[in-house]
Amino acid sequence: MGKNSVNRKVYGWLDERFKLDDLINFMKKKEVPLYRGTIWYYFGGITLLLFIIQVVTGMLLLLYYKGSSELAFESVRFISAKVKFGWLIRSIHSWSANLMVLSAFIHMFSVFFTKAYKKPRELTWYSGFLLLVLAMGFGFTGYLLPWNELSLFATKVGTDIPKTIPLVGGFIMNLLRGGEEVSGSTLSRFFGFHVALLPGIFTVILALHLVLIQRQGMAAPENWDELPESRKKKIPFFPNFLLRDLLIWLIIINVLSVLAVFFPWDLGTKADELAPAPAGIKPEWYFLFMFQTLKIIPAKLFVIDGEVFGVMLFSIAGLLWFLVPLMDRKTKSGEKSYWLIYSGIFVIIYIIVFTIVGFIAK
Amino acid sequence: MTNTVKYNKILILLIMLILNPAVILSQEIESKDACFNCHAITEGRLKTPADMFKSDIHFRKGISCAACHGGDSKEEDQDKSMSKSAGFIGIPQGLQVSKICAKCHSKEFETLSKSVHGQSSTGTGLVINSCITCHGIHNIIPVKSQGSKVNGANIVSTCANCHNNASLMKKYNPGLKVDQLEKYKTSVHGQKVFSGDSKAANCASCHGNHDIKKVNDPNARVYITNIPSTCNKCHGDANYMREYKIPTDQYEKFRKSVHGIALLEKGDLNAPSCNKCHGDHGASPPEVESISKVCGTCHVLNSQMFQESPHKPAFDKSRTHECSACHSNHEINKPTDEMLGTGEKSVCIKCHKDNDKGFLAAGMMKNMIDSLLKDVELANYFINAAEQKGMDVSDSKFEANDIKKVLITSRTSTHYGDIEKYLNTINEGFKITNKAKIDGEEAVNEYYFRRLGLGVSTIFITIICITLYFKLKKIEKKQKT
Numbered sequence: 001m002g003k004n005s006v007n008r009k010v011y012g013w014l015d016e017r018f019k020l021d022d023l024i025n026f027m028k029k030k031e032v033p034l035y036r037g038t039i040w041y042y043f044g045g046i047t048l049l050l051f052i053i054q055v056v057t058g059m060l061l062l063l064y065y066k067g068s069s070e071l072a073f074e075s076v077r078f079i080s081a082k083v084k085f086g087w088l089i090r091s092i093h094s095w096s097a098n099l100m101v102l103s104a105f106i107h108m109f110s111v112f113f114t115k116a117y118k119k120p121r122e123l124t125w126y127s128g129f130l131l132l133v134l135a136m137g138f139g140f141t142g143y144l145l146p147w148n149e150l151s152l153f154a155t156k157v158g159t160d161i162p163k164t165i166p167l168v169g170g171f172i173m174n175l176l177r178g179g180e181e182v183s184g185s186t187l188s189r190f191f192g193f194h195v196a197l198l199p200g201i202f203t204v205i206l207a208l209h210l211v212l213i214q215r216q217g218m219a220a221p222e223n224w225d226e227l228p229e230s231r232k233k234k235i236p237f238f239p240n241f242l243l244r245d246l247l248i249w250l251i252i253i254n255v256l257s258v259l260a261v262f263f264p265w266d267l268g269t270k271a272d273e274l275a276p277a278p279a280g281i282k283p284e285w286y287f288l289f290m291f292q293t294l295k296i297i298p299a300k301l302f303v304i305d306g307e308v309f310g311v312m313l314f315s316i317a318g319l320l321w322f323l324v325p326l327m328d329r330k331t332k333s334g335e336k337s338y339w340l341i342y343s344g345i346f347v348i349i350y351i352i353v354f355t356i357v358g359f360i361a362k
Numbered sequence: 363m364t365n366t367v368k369y370n371k372i373l374i375l376l377i378m379l380i381l382n383p384a385v386i387l388s389q390e391i392e393s394k395d396a397c398f399n400c401h402a403i404t405e406g407r408l409k410t411p412a413d414m415f416k417s418d419i420h421f422r423k424g425i426s427c428a429a430c431h432g433g434d435s436k437e438e439d440q441d442k443s444m445s446k447s448a449g450f451i452g453i454p455q456g457l458q459v460s461k462i463c464a465k466c467h468s469k470e471f472e473t474l475s476k477s478v479h480g481q482s483s484t485g486t487g488l489v490i491n492s493c494i495t496c497h498g499i500h501n502i503i504p505v506k507s508q509g510s511k512v513n514g515a516n517i518v519s520t521c522a523n524c525h526n527n528a529s530l531m532k533k534y535n536p537g538l539k540v541d542q543l544e545k546y547k548t549s550v551h552g553q554k555v556f557s558g559d560s561k562a563a564n565c566a567s568c569h570g571n572h573d574i575k576k577v578n579d580p581n582a583r584v585y586i587t588n589i590p591s592t593c594n595k596c597h598g599d600a601n602y603m604r605e606y607k608i609p610t611d612q613y614e615k616f617r618k619s620v621h622g623i624a625l626l627e628k629g630d631l632n633a634p635s636c637n638k639c640h641g642d643h644g645a646s647p648p649e650v651e652s653i654s655k656v657c658g659t660c661h662v663l664n665s666q667m668f669q670e671s672p673h674k675p676a677f678d679k680s681r682t683h684e685c686s687a688c689h690s691n692h693e694i695n696k697p698t699d700e701m702l703g704t705g706e707k708s709v710c711i712k713c714h715k716d717n718d719k720g721f722l723a724a725g726m727m728k729n730m731i732d733s734l735l736k737d738v739e740l741a742n743y744f745i746n747a748a749e750q751k752g753m754d755v756s757d758s759k760f761e762a763n764d765i766k767k768v769l770i771t772s773r774t775s776t777h778y779g780d781i782e783k784y785l786n787t788i789n790e791g792f793k794i795t796n797k798a799k800i801d802g803e804e805a806v807n808e809y810y811f812r813r814l815g816l817g818v819s820t821i822f823i824t825i826i827c828i829t830l831y832f833k834l835k836k837i838e839k840k841q842k843t
């Protein structure tokens with residue numbers, strides 16, 4: 001019996017039960033617009049790939065990681081120094097986490113500027129926004145897990161911020177920390193958030209996000225409908241787009257390997273809750289623009305506390321960003337909404353400038 | 363001696379006595395001081411003060427009884443002279459005593475008030491010592507006079523009145539020892555004082571007099587960091603010490619020694635001061651055979667090893683000064699590896715020569731420690747190389763830290779003077795350095811293996827990428843046709 005005959009038999013067996021032919025035909029019929037903005041479509045896939053890498057490497061790290069303040073640092077050091085390829089797994093986990101957030105940001109802005117959030121894809125935008133927030137939550141909780149000096153104090157600063165929220169601030173801070181101070185309880189809690197709570201919620205929303213994309217297809221560019229059929233270039237989702245996706249995934253894996261080998265993630269020194277805060281405490285780069293903003297806001301703005309003002313500012317900005325599909329009435333009616341484009345450009349410039357300033361600042 | 367000469371001598375003596383102003387003055391007081399005159403002619407307890415007061419410096423200086431007791435010393439009527447209206451206070455009580463003395467001796471009183479003896483420690487408000495505790499009452503004579511309670515010859519027993527009294531000392535400082543006098547009797551200072559040498563150190567020489575502070579008070583003359591300069595006041599004075607024929611450069615030597623630097627420059631209070639080796643109240647130079655015991659109070663292991671070494675009986679036999687034979691006494695420098703072996707700076711060659719057994723052993727010990735130090739350098743090189751390449755060698759570094767311990771124990775084990783015991787210790791060091799070298803080397807190899815692995819996987823993935831790209835192009839070409 002030849003190899004092809006075996007493959008056909010297996011496929012036949014599966015097709016009989018799961019109607020694979022229908023799925024392949026659906027994918028073959030599905031088309032992806034081919035234009036100069038097609039490149040932005042790949043960032044969703046890149047983010048997905050990096051998330052999958054996160055899940056796989058995260059599960060491998062779980063085999064050795066110990067989520068207690070007494071053992072966390074030592075267990076991560078053991079993974080890096082003693083476990084076969086442990087250093088590679090940890091380094092890839094850290095690098096892919098950062099690249100995933102970067103890729104998610106690029107994906108979000110590409111959707112924003114190509115207006116892909118407009119009807120009928122509002123839910124895809126909402127779910128995508130939530131996924132980005134959850135990804136940042138993964139980053140925030142994961143940052144503390146090695147229990148090193150920098151992560152301890154960055155978490156102290158980070159969890160101090162919600163305290164400024166009127167009425168519920170104290171409750172939120174206690175909920176995050178598991179007490180008044182960042183301690184072993186915070187580590188256990190963050191570990192739980194990182195490996196159970198967040199992945200659970202993330203998986204449900206991600207599934208919804210992917211189903212919506214598959215169901216609605218890729219969003220065409222703004223003037224797509226006005227183009228004559230002859231100028232509407234398209235490629236089938238299967239196999240063309242999927243193979244291109246695969247090609248980019250392989251390139252990303254290569255980049256990730258180079259980063260992990262040449263720039264292994266530093267472990268630092270073990271956290272000491274009683275030690276004074278070292279100089280230059282900074283959060284992960286994707287929180288840096290917010291951190292830097294809070295630093296430059298004066299302590300008192302008229303009657304309102306500066307930090308409260310900053311937190312309110314970012315909360316309102318985040319809410320407005322989330323509600324973009326509702327606010328963009330001009331695109332709905334087929335007009336160009338320049339103010340939204342300018343706002344988007346402003347947000348990007350703001351994030352880039354403040355992130356750079358945050359890096360440079362002592 | 364003829365009678366004429368004898369009478370002449372008596373006559374001269376009488377003239378001198380008559381012309382002595384103190385005698386003239388005291389005779390005048392005797393005649394004018396009604397208190398003294400009256401007490402002098404009474405009997406028993408009332409007469410004693412007047413009898414004692416005759417020899418008192420205050421009496422001789424013309425100070426009347428009323429100066430301390432109040433009252434009118436010119437009034438012969440007892441009711442008037444001892445009346446309250448005349449300011450009579452009777453026998454001064456408690457703090458009153460020192461305050462009366464302070465009328466004239468204010469500076470001394472002020473100093474005493476700040477001293478440990480001037481403090482109230484029992485909660486009664488009464489101070490531990492008043493002036494009369496040491497100087498006495500009614501028979502106070504100049505300090506330089508042989509009979510003075512605070513004269514160099516008597517001060518030891520004056521202090522011992524209280525400090526040798528366990529039940530009394532319990533009241534003020536239960537932790538304070540009461541054997542100072544017994545120890546002092548055994549000291550060179552004590553022996554000299556008791557044999558009539560007033561130049562030798564007594565209690566006040568080291569502790570001061572009115573300004574005595576607690577030993578743990580940094581201002582005390584006998585506070586650990588002040589002891590060397592206190593001893594040096596006498597022992598560093600070549601003129602003062604001339605008759606004793608002992609060196610006077612101890613302080614200068616000590617100051618430059620490892621102990622002196624630790625104590626005086628670094629402020630390490632665990633470092634020894636003079637008294638740690640010589641004793642304090644029982645101060646004396648250690649006997650030849652007890653030097654290692656003295657040094658061994660801190661350098662326990664070194665001392666034990668020396669006691670077990672073949673050097674001990676040999677040193678005893680040759681009356682060699684144990685530890686100080688190699689390390690010197692007051693000017694003990696930080697020991698170096700150069701002290702070992704057969705080189706110019708070696709101390710072993712002071713006794714071992716001509717390739718004798720000890721000479722060969724010393725050379726071997728030195729070679730071993732030199733080899734270990736080279737090995738340590740090499741191990742550090744490998745570990746650092748791996749670390750610089752970003753490899754995690756923290757465990758190996760941690761284990762390699764034990765080498766410091768081995769170096770210390772190896773250097774210490776030279777005191778055994780036994781090559782076998784030395785080898786057993788130092789070989790542990792070679793084990794550690796070998797492991798560190800292997801760990802470092804492996805980490806460096808792992809670093810290159812990772813890069814090789816990366817190269818292979820990158821090439822592999824790139825080949826798949828190229829293949830995929832051409833496959834895609836082929837599919838798209840096929841779709842177009």
